[in-house]
Every structure is written in structure tokens, then in C-alpha cells.
Amino acid sequence: MSINLSTFIATECASDDRHPVALYQLIHQVAMCCRDIAAAVDRSALVGTTGSAGVDNVQGEEQKKLDIIANDLMMEGTQTHTALAAVASEEMARISRTSQERTAGQYLLLFDPLDGSSNVDINAPVGTIFSILKCPSARAPATEADFLQPGSEQVCAGYAIYGPATMLVLTTGDGTHGFTLERDSGEFVLTHPRMSIPARTREFAINTANTRHWESPVKRYVQECMAGTNGPRQQDFNMRWVAAMVADVHRILLRGGVFLYPQDAREVSRFGKLRLLYEANPMSMLVEQAGGMSSTGQQRVLEIQPHALHQRTPVMLGSREEVERLENYHHHVRRPLPDLVDALRNLWTEY
Numbered sequence: 001m002s003i004n005l006s007t008f009i010a011t012e013c014a015s016d017d018r019h020p021v022a023l024y025q026l027i028h029q030v031a032m033c034c035r036d037i038a039a040a041v042d043r044s045a046l047v048g049t050t051g052s053a054g055v056d057n058v059q060g061e062e063q064k065k066l067d068i069i070a071n072d073l074m075m076e077g078t079q080t081h082t083a084l085a086a087v088a089s090e091e092m093a094r095i096s097r098t099s100q101e102r103t104a105g106q107y108l109l110l111f112d113p114l115d116g117s118s119n120v121d122i123n124a125p126v127g128t129i130f131s132i133l134k135c136p137s138a139r140a141p142a143t144e145a146d147f148l149q150p151g152s153e154q155v156c157a158g159y160a161i162y163g164p165a166t167m168l169v170l171t172t173g174d175g176t177h178g179f180t181l182e183r184d185s186g187e188f189v190l191t192h193p194r195m196s197i198p199a200r201t202r203e204f205a206i207n208t209a210n211t212r213h214w215e216s217p218v219k220r221y222v223q224e225c226m227a228g229t230n231g232p233r234q235q236d237f238n239m240r241w242v243a244a245m246v247a248d249v250h251r252i253l254l255r256g257g258v259f260l261y262p263q264d265a266r267e268v269s270r271f272g273k274l275r276l277l278y279e280a281n282p283m284s285m286l287v288e289q290a291g292g293m294s295s296t297g298q299q300r301v302l303e304i305q306p307h308a309l310h311q312r313t314p315v316m317l318g319s320r321e322e323v324e325r326l327e328n329y330h331h332h333v334r335r336p337l338p339d340l341v342d343a344l345r346n347l348w349t350e351y
């Protein structure tokens with residue numbers, strides 16, 4: 001007998017003494033928003049919603065029409081949820097407080113409404129990434145500072161992938177579970193319980209067009225993979241890059257591999273490309289819950305203390321042995337005054 005998302009949530013909820021029912025209701029609501037976004041992506045070529053919206057977002061990146069539509073669907077679908085105090089999105093400069101009266105035990109929702117949105121116009125996979133945190137201030141209106149919690153504080157992380165099939169993958173800290181949308185019934189059906197990333201892999205994912213901008217540990221790692229059976233790794237590797245983090249991470253959850261978006265010499269002021277709070281943190285929790293690892297090369301992603309809502313970070317995640325190897329390569333390189341360099345870089349990002 002198949003288990004759908006509602007049944008799964010009811011069962012989890014009944015056996016969970018860590019989280020209240022309200023959290024599971026919120027997760028279900030976010031899943032329904034993802035279902036609406038899947039439908040919007042599905043019909044985009046038919047109704048003229050592919051292409052650029054002609055404006056930039058807060059990150060200075062071009063917004064696609066579907067970035068805005070996906071953001072609106074998430075906002076509209078969650079605004080009235082009583083368990084939600086405030087929302088932060090890649091597409092919004094500031095946080096948005098919900099219309100709910102502030103009560104104790106509410107949550108904060110963070111999301112990247114459409115990840116990999118440049119794939120929309122070529123009918124390649126895109127997705128939605130989300131993260132849920134407890135709101136620390138019980139009575140006062142939620143503030144941006146409330147969102148600046150390390151990823152280890154997340155109570156739920158997940159993504160939806162809009163590919164040949166729509167899937168929802170989520171964790172509340174007890175394994176990573178995948179559901180497939182059955183289009184006729186509109187139900188998410190549990191198809192991938194307790195996903196598990198193999199510790200070893202021979203597949204890596206990185207945008208090699210940026211090779212000349214990487215730091216030496218990443219150059220070394222990729223060169224060794226590319227050297228194949230003739231190199232120090234003595235085995236051939238395969239390379240994949242979908243240019244949508246959801247799709248690359250999804251592949252890793254299903255068959256292993258390692259995904260890298262490292263620090264880039266061109267991006268000193270941005271300290272990596274991917275956003276910590278609504279890309280790197282949720283993906284890191286999902287990967288760790290599936291037995292993998294996630295690191296900046298220097299530290300566990302989930303232990304980074306955020307200082308800004310749209311902060312960026314280097315990310316290396318996936319099969320444990322490969323991420324450990326990457327960390328070792330980074331630890332062998334002496335960085336000049338690393339703390340001072342990081343502090344200056346962070347200040348630059350913030351102002």
C-alpha cells in the first residue's frame with residue numbers, strides 16, 4: 001500500500017515528541033505551494049511565462065518571470081498560516097512578517113522559490129528549496145536577526161524538483177525522505193524512504209569553466225579526478241553539471257557523488273555563489289540526514305554563524321569520503337590570517 005504525504009506526516013507527527021503538530025501542518029502547506037509551482041512551471045511555455053521579467057533581484061541577478069510567480073505562490077500560500085511568524089526569500093530584499101498575531105512557538109520560513117531558473121527556458125530541471133527555523137522572539141514582531149541562526153538549528157529542510165516527475169524531498173531530522181507527485185490525484189507518494197548517499201563515489205559536479213578562479217585545494221581535487229586511472233586516484237571519474245543545485249543534489253542523494261560551488265577569486269566580495277540560509281543550509285541538512293557530508297572546505301556548513309540574510313558561502317557536499325578528502329586538501333594549505341580575511345570579507349558583503 002502506498003503512503004502519501006498526509007499519512008506520512010500524521011505518522012511522523014504521532015511519534016515525534018520534538019516538534020508540535022503545527023510544524024507538520026506548515027510543512028504540508030509548503031508542499032502544496034510546491035505543487036502549485038510545479039503546475040506553473042509545467043504550463044509556462046503555453047501561457048508565455050518563460051523568459052526574463054526585465055528586472056534584477058536584491059542579489060543583482062536577472063529575475064525570470066517564473067522567479068516572481070514562484071515567489072508569489074509561496075507567499076500567498078503561507079501568509080495566513082498561524083504557525084508562521086515571518087518569511088525570507090531569495091527574491092525579496094527584506095523579510096516579510098505574516099499577518100498572524102505573534103504567539104509563542106511560531107516558525108520562520110526561508111526559501112529559494114525557483115532554483116536554477118536559467119533552466120526554465122530550455123525545459124531542464126528547476127526546483128524550490130526551503131528551510132524552517134523556530135522563531136526565537138515569542139511576543140515581539142519577528143526581525144531579520146531572528147533568521148540569523150546556524151543551519152544546525154533548522155527543524156525542517158526540503159526541496160521540490162520539477163523534472164520529468166515532480167518530487168518533494170524533506171527531513172525533520174530523522175532521515176531524508178523522497179515523495180513523487182502523482183499528477184492525477186495530486187498526492188505526493190512516498191517513493192524514496194530513508195535516502196542514503198554512498199560514502200564513495202566516482203562522480204563530481206562543478207562548473208569547470210571557472211577553473212582558473214578556484215583556490216588551489218579545489219584545483220588539485222578536480223585535476224586528480226580528471227587524471228583518472230593515470231593519476232593519484234587510480235580510477236576514472238565522471239562529471240555532471242545540471243546548473244540547478246536541486247537537480248545536482250538530487251542526483252547525489254540517489255546515487256552518490258560530490259557537488260562543489262567553491263569560493264571563487266572573482267567573487268571575493270561575495271564569498272561563494274550559493275546563498276547560505278536558503279540554499280546551502282537546507283541542502284546540507286538533507287545531505288547529512290542521508291549520511292553524507294557538507295563543508296565549506298574549512299568548516300561544516302551547518303555550523304556557520306550567519307551575519308546577513310542573503311549571505312553567500314562556498315559549498316562542497318555529498319559522499320562522505322570525497323568531502324573529507326576536500327577538507328584535508330584545504331587544511332594542508334596555510335591561509336594568511338584566515339579569521340581576519342573572513343571577517344573583512346563578511347563586512348564587505350554586509351555593507
Ligand SMILES: O=P(O)(O)OC[C@H]1O[C@](O)(COP(=O)(O)O)[C@@H](O)[C@@H]1O
Nearest residue numbers: 112114115116117207243244245246
Ligand atoms: O551558472 P553557474 O555559475 O554554473 O551556477 C549554477 C548554480 O547557480 C544556481 O542556479 C543558483 O540558483 P538560482 O537560480 O536560485 O539563483 C544553482 O542552482 C546552481 O548550482
Ligand SMILES: [Mg+2]
Nearest residue numbers: 112114115116
Ligand atoms: Mg538557487
Ligand SMILES: [Mg+2]
Nearest residue numbers: 112114115116
Ligand atoms: Mg532562485
